[in-house]
């Protein structure tokens with residue numbers, strides 16, 4: 001064969017099927033199957049190996065919250081100002097917590113109207129009230145949104161609050177479970193936690209507890225907050241962006257470069273980690289070959305993102321003529337790390353159209369999949385649904401599309417001149433699909449089923465045990481996109 005043509009045959013999702021194997025899994029829904037996975041070194045495990053893509057029609061705070069509640073994680077896109085992106089991260093981190101260690105605080109002289117304004121910015125159902133000009137840990141009462149209804153807006157909080165003497169508190173060290181018992185006995189919804197000197201340490205709320213009960217598999221950081229990722233690029237302000245995201249307690253940075261094999265990847269990782277002192281783990285990409293994988297690893301990344309061209313709104317293969325069929329890309333990258341004592345976690349990005357693709361990606365060696373187009377039609381994606389010929393749709397666009405470039409110009413990103421650039425992404429309408437939770441259940445169920453066919457109890461076993469049959473490219477009716 002001509003040496004310009006690489007050996008082997010590129011395999012996409014439609015070119016393979018998982019081989020069924022002897023299996024002791026009796027029920028795919030039971031606890032014989034564990035979907036926990038590591039998406040980058042240094043990031044706590046998530047419980048569903050599914051990540052929503054850093055696209056501006058897919059992941060902002062609402063999507064990231066829903067993803068993390070259901071055990072996955074969302075990566076907030078970077079096509080907004082540094083402040084806005086850090087704010088989106090902060091919204092996810094502040095959504096749920098075991099203990100509120102930074103409760104909303106106002107002085108006694110603040111009015112109900114002040115408190116309402118304040119809580120618009122920090123959505124909580126209460127404020128802790130203190131005496132004097134500065135909060136020193138001592139507090140004099142609590143005012144809830146229900147209390148706001150009994151007086152005029154200009155009434156001071158001292159008038160409507162429940163004073164400290166009548167408040168139930170719990171000592172530092174009380175567990176959430178015990179605090180819930182105490183709140184239930186006293187018919188209250190919030191209970192401040194105090195130290196030995198009676199100073200405020202935090203607040204437990206029934207609402208937080210309800211979320212923990214409702215979402216037992218939520219992806220939580222070491223402090224019990226929802227986990228979230230955020231994308232950064234290689235623009236001049238991306239160093240500042242990385243610091244702002246780190247300060248907002250972002251759990252994972254995703255270094256987002258269409259061709260991760262460029263020098264930018266190594267340079268940016270060096271700027272961030274060695275010069276900038278960024279400690280947040282960074283997954284870098286996208287690459288799709290053994291060479292690219294080794295370059296990312298040698299550049300000091302904590303994880304690798306794999307996929308050149310498989311995306312639903314991607315035109316790279318058409319415009320640049322470059323790309324690697326996604327199963328081959330995953331196999332090659334996983335193989336490049338096969339002898340490492342701690343292989344870089346691999347996120348397979350793009351091309352998932354139906355539940356079986358998740359099983360195939362993980363079987364080929366991915367630790368998690370990133371999904372864009374399939375989630376763009378959900379309630380939680382940015383933008384409102386629109387009606388087209390009587391049915392609801394939402395817009396989805398490639399981040400290298402002409403539309404997205406125009407939007408990027410509006411936030412000062414002029415790195416690409418749309419007049420000289422052939423867009424490598426397109427804009428499309430996608431059917432409105434309701435809540436993302438429903439799709440996640442379908443994807444998780446498909447993965448569990450795939451694992452039971454392979455006899456894999458964990459994501460690690462799935463990566464290890466899976467074997468594929470090569471099949472001729474999808475007979476159209478065999479590909480069943482999610483409804």
Ligand code: XMP
Pocket residue numbers: 053054055286307309310311312313314315316349350351352370371372373374397398399400401424425426
């Ligand atoms: P899916 O198939 O889930 O893929 O929609 C999501 C991934 O597609 C990539 N992406 C692009 N690739 N041009 C591209 O070549 C684009 O304009 C574009 N926008 C998104 C990206 O990796 C995403 O996670």
